[in-house]
Amino acid sequence: MATPQDWAPYSSITDAAKVYLRDPELALEQLRAVVDLPEVTSFIMSRGSTDEQWGEALWQEVVLTDGRRLVMWRADDGLSSEGDRERRMLDVSVRTIVLSTISDHVLTAEYEVLEDGTRRLSDVTLRLYTQLLTRTRQKSATESDLYCESFRYHKSVDHGGLAQMQRLLQFGRVLSRCLA
Template structure:
């Protein structure tokens, strides 16, 4: 897999500016999300982008409007799965009422002055279930988001932690 360094989106507090700074296809993502948001206020968001195993770009935007998570995903098609230069754009909308658990795992590094966060991994368990692929039974559907010092840096780690805190404050409470 090819290593890639993308511009930092963390300094931007507005989704439009962050997406335009970070995503390869911001217009596709913003058009899709704005259509689904239908004027709803964005309370928080997180972005992800990386180069996949066939040197294509994988992009994701996750937005919270206070009652839903809107997940836009864009990914280049694999060679032979479509015309050259094609991509898949998809949108998933998950009501916050479907989130049954949220967790945030932080990897810390000991330093001479204490600890610093090296990585953060956030997961959301959903009330929906999917068939287990590794044997009989079912498993909870889950959403995972992660950032490390080498994949995003300190500012994006902080923004993902803020997003997790926002969601944690909304989960399990009556929705307005």
């Protein structure tokens, strides 16, 4: 698979998708169905690949906010079996979460301290915790553990580079202002 161009220099989600995603038209069509793209206040993108028995599988993700919702588009290459016939598939989903369901938001930046005392951004992680229950586990007759859905987004020097780390910081800060 060809190495994509970096999406981070683009302020337009349309332009960024066209240079970064393998399936930009599909992503943009499905995102337009749930959000007016000019209303997007911030976005991030990720992609990666794995080696499968049938070849290289790609996953692609766009996460955006319009100030009211978190919208996530994801596409995963896969394999489907029908009888004794296998077919390559693209599994695509769009998920929308109202920002008011986010109960906790943690934006972490790590800086490497250089010998001359200056700092260089080396790692950014955004964690979002929701009020949406994914499962429970009964501990006793009167107590249960509740597990809520969470999301984690990560960029580093080796995974995305400086521009994508800065965009993840920007995305996290936009979300923080929207959650207030």
